[in-house]
Amino acid sequence: MATSEFDLIKRCFLDQGLGFSRSGIELGIGDDCALLSSPNNLSLALSMDTLVAGIHFPADAPPAQIAHRALAVNLSDLAAMAAQPLGFTLALTLPHSDVDWVEQFAQGLLPLAQEFNCPLIGGDTTRGPLTITLQVHGEVDPRLALRRDAALSEQLVCVTGTLGDAAAGLLITGASSHLGAGFAFAQQPTQAESDFLLSRYFAPRPQIAFARAAAPHLRAGIDISDGLLGDLGHVLTASGIGARLDLESIPFSAASRRCLSREHAEQAALAGGDDYELCVVLAPEALAKAQAVAKSVGVQLTAIGATQQRPGLELVRGNESVRASAEAYQHFAVEAP
Numbered sequence: 265m266a267t268s269e270f271d272l273i274k275r276c277f278l279d280q281g282l283g284f285s286r287s288g289i290e291l292g293i294g295d296d297c298a299l300l301s302s303p304n305n306l307s308l309a310l311s312m313d314t315l316v317a318g319i320h321f322p323a324d325a326p327p328a329q330i331a332h333r334a335l336a337v338n339l340s341d342l343a344a345m346a347a348q349p350l351g352f353t354l355a356l357t358l359p360h361s362d363v364d365w366v367e368q369f370a371q372g373l374l375p376l377a378q379e380f381n382c383p384l385i386g387g388d389t390t391r392g393p394l395t396i397t398l399q400v401h402g403e404v405d406p407r408l409a410l411r412r413d414a415a416l417s418e419q420l421v422c423v424t425g426t427l428g429d430a431a432a433g434l435l436i437t438g439a440s441s442h443l444g445a446g447f448a449f450a451q452q453p454t455q456a457e458s459d460f461l462l463s464r465y466f467a468p469r470p471q472i473a474f475a476r477a478a479a480p481h482l483r484a485g486i487d488i489s490d491g492l493l494g495d496l497g498h499v500l501t502a503s504g505i506g507a508r509l510d511l512e513s514i515p516f517s518a519a520s521r522r523c524l525s526r527e528h529a530e531q532a533a534l535a536g537g538d539d540y541e542l543c544v545v546l547a548p549e550a551l552a553k554a555q556a557v558a559k560s561v562g563v564q565l566t567a568i569g570a571t572q573q574r575p576g577l578e579l580v581r582g583n584e585s586v587r588a589s590a591e592a593y594q595h596f597a598v599e600a601p
Contacts, residue, residue: 276366282384298385309402311341317394328372329466338400339470340540344487346479347402349382355397410485415503415545421569424541426517431536433465450525457519468540478557481550491535508578509569
């Protein structure tokens with residue numbers, strides 16, 4: 265006998281403990297709508313991502329890894345706004361009813377949901393090609409929200425963590441990359457390096473603790489989902505300014521430095537995407553305070569360039585101008601015939 269939609273939800277999500285209670289959630293999963301409340305003077309922050317098998321993740325990846333990544337990338341959007349998570353909704357489209365797969369998927373959601381106090385508060389399940397749509401709900405003081413349109417010229421551009429690791433991790437899975445067939449390892453990763461790079465792809469770390477603590481020192485921000493070039497470009501366009509980045513300042517992990525050529529490491533950092541680190545703009549005099557906050561939460565914060573009044577994004581290596589060798593990920597890129 266086939267498992268019904270409601271039995272699947274109860275067994276795989278409610279019985280797993282994903283619908284836990286917390287302040288701000290007046291009514292969670294199980295009714296027509298969830299009811300949320302937020303204290304006065306806080307704004308609600310909402311974000312949604314859809315992940316499609318074979319496009320945003322390998323279809324044969326372990327379901328727990330897929331789930332962790334799906335929730336992490338949405339929480340990263342809240343981090344980009346310096347918002348505190350409240351809860352999330354999930355629309356899960358499955359080729360067929362597979363209780364074991366869904367149970368493992370739910371188990372992959374639970375640790376991150378508990379860590380960030382972000383319960384499942386509603387959703388839907390249906391049949392079709394494997395697709396995951398997840399919406400996060402959060403709250404933020406509007407005076408501290410990191411908007412894309414708030415950057416000023418003559419300020420510093422900084423990033424958290426290291427860049428390009430997720431693109432290298434995707435390479436290990438054997439999935440195709442928008443960076444092209446020539447994007448390859450110069451040295452094959454060791455087992456430890458492979459584990460690290462794969463974790464950077466499947467288990468990105470939402471930088472919520474840093475963003476919320478550092479928000480008073482930051483001017484604008486965005487999470488790096490489609491590659492540094494494209495995502496910083498969104499901030500520059502929205503703010504009506506430009507920037508100059510020094511490629512020699514971009515932070516790379518030891519694994520990326522050893523396994524990728526300099527050209528491919530830079531390609532991965534600039535256009536690989538999926539790193540889900542933060543790119544922030546701040547005044548030069550705020551850098552020391554922001555870096556102290558980063559250190560206190562175990563995060564590296566690196567200045568990689570500066571904004572300028574002239575529009576556009578200029579790349580340099582030292583004093584030499586450099587032309588980008590790859591473009592940021594495009595969801596609707598036109599494929600060559």
